[in-house]
Amino acid sequence: MISNETRARFDALVAKYPERRSALIPILHAVQAEAGYLSPEAIAWVAAYLDLSAADVMSVASFYDMLNLEPVGRHMLYVCHNLSCTLLGGERLIRHLEARLGIRCGETTPDGQVTLRRMECLGACGAAPVLQLDGVFHEQMTAERADALLERLRSESA
Ligand code: FES
Structure with missing residues (x-):
């Protein structure tokens, strides 16, 4: 192994x-x-x-969210749902991503490309709402910017 x-x-x-x-x-x-x-x-x-x-x-x-105990998608998408991010639209962003990807948080898309997870504070509260895609932070996220990230993933894997 x-x-x-x-x-x-x-x-x-x-x-x-x-x-x-x-x-x-x-x-x-x-x-x-x-x-x-x-x-x-x-x-x-x-x-x-x-x-x-x-x-x-x-x-x-099992303590650390970044460590995976089961198979995950090729891309890891974490969205913060702690206080600052939630107040500035983090939950709306999560619901938007769930709808766009056709999965719920914690699940992986059927094509194995994206795993979507909620995350407790990502440590960038001043730039809320925040998501992390494959280890890269994206701050002050909007649904439109999240869509652009997903589109970029799609074009890169095509
Ligand atoms: S509350 Fe979202 S980064 Fe801290």
């Missing part, structure tokens, strides 16, 4: 920390980047690699 190249990268990463377990989060991100999500097999592999229990690894992996 984990390539030799990735394993060598992990060995170098672990060597930077005083304790192996300290490398857990960066390793989970790297495994997810390679495998797409953190399967039970991936959780078990990371646990064995870092001398942790699978429950230890799972307790961390």
Whole structure:
């Protein structure tokens, strides 16, 4: 499951920390980047690699919204629904995206292209409403700008 190249990268990463377990989060991100999500097999592999229990690894992996415990779409679209964003149209934006994509928050489009999720504060409250697409922040979002982002994704995957 984990390539030799990735394993060598992990060995170098672990060597930077005083304790192996300290490398857990960066390793989970790297495994997810390679495998797409953190399967039970991936959780078990990371646990064995870092001398942790699978429950230890799972307790961390299930805490962070950015770590996926099930398959997701090619593109991850997070929309903030915390206070500032909701007051400035975040919920309307979520409903708009659900309608445009034909899915509910938490789901992936049938073509496997986009997973839509709600997110607690994305940390850019002064620029609400905010969404994050594949790790890139888009601030002061409107339905029109969100549509343009979706259109760009469609044209890039065509
Ligand atoms: S409330 Fe949306 S970024 Fe903080």
